[in-house]
Amino acid sequence: MTNHRKIIVHIAASADGYIARSDGDIEWLTSRPAPKGFYGMNAFMKTIDTLVMGRLTYEAGLRLGGRFDPKRPTFVFSRGAPPADVPAGVEFVSGEIGPFVEQLRERPGKDIWLMGGGDLIVSFLDAQAIDEFVVSVVPVFIGDGIPLIARRPRLTHLSLQSVERFDDGMVQLHYEVQNQSRSR
């Protein structure tokens, strides 16, 4: 029996539920001084060996100077043609989420980090392909932006696993995804 590789959304959100401003800006997040341990992110990185993200998130990462580790494969979901120049370790995928996740889970490995954005998260949720959410709630209201989950009525029950409070007012909520329905 293989171990179950979990797919985990580990993401920061404003206290009013946005992962970025409408134009992708996250200055409200990146302008914060990073505390020691980076909100548990360093520990989390040791539990995953695969990244999954949407194309906009990938491009935003590139703009922010993000580097990709060839030892930690990155899958970028994109409906369009992949760019000509892709860093080592990055693979563009355009197929269905279900078979992709099944294949990924058949290979032994650590957990999988689903980085976002909101559209990919909702597609994975609809495919019943997310195990956990770790939401780092930043103590700021930004008023409008890209929601954590792309907007469509749903009812997804969560089971709270833990709550961690950091000195700077960040609160990390760790949820397991329970039964859900696509409609309300």
Added chain:
Amino acid sequence: MTNHRKIIVHIAASADGYIARSDGDIEWLTSRPAPKGFYGMNAFMKTIDTLVMGRLTYEAGLRLGGRFDPKRPTFVFSRGAPPADVPAGVEFVSGEIGPFVEQLRERPGKDIWLMGGGDLIVSFLDAQAIDEFVVSVVPVFIGDGIPLIARRPRLTHLSLQSVERFDDGMVQLHYEVQNQSRSR
């Protein structure tokens, strides 16, 4: 010197930041069994003696069978004409928030509960008239609905006062409103 009567938003929100579905439905919230102490609500009610809400919230409260205590005055903000039949203790107001809040704070009394909805909250925020937010985060994603803060870009810094976790997975985040700007 009079004591400072705080204006507090005490509200439940889904884990994706909505206070109700788009049509006002809160079945995802009311269908939960109420635990002993009702998430600290009973204790909170002892610290306030005045309610403030928008007209839609007032009407939703009436539909849900809410009763108004004449000893605890309720102010309903409404741009339209007040209804002919208003319960004892309820007063309709249509003026500016600034002078209203100033008058309220000049009278001695306990704290003031700003119940919502999102439009009134954002108007009070813009008038620098909210001291604290107590957000009870329900462990459920509803995907779309009325946001905690009506949608308009802003940057409101919050200071986390406390985090309380309840057995059923509800997490109560208590914030103080810090400096803010209306724009980003």
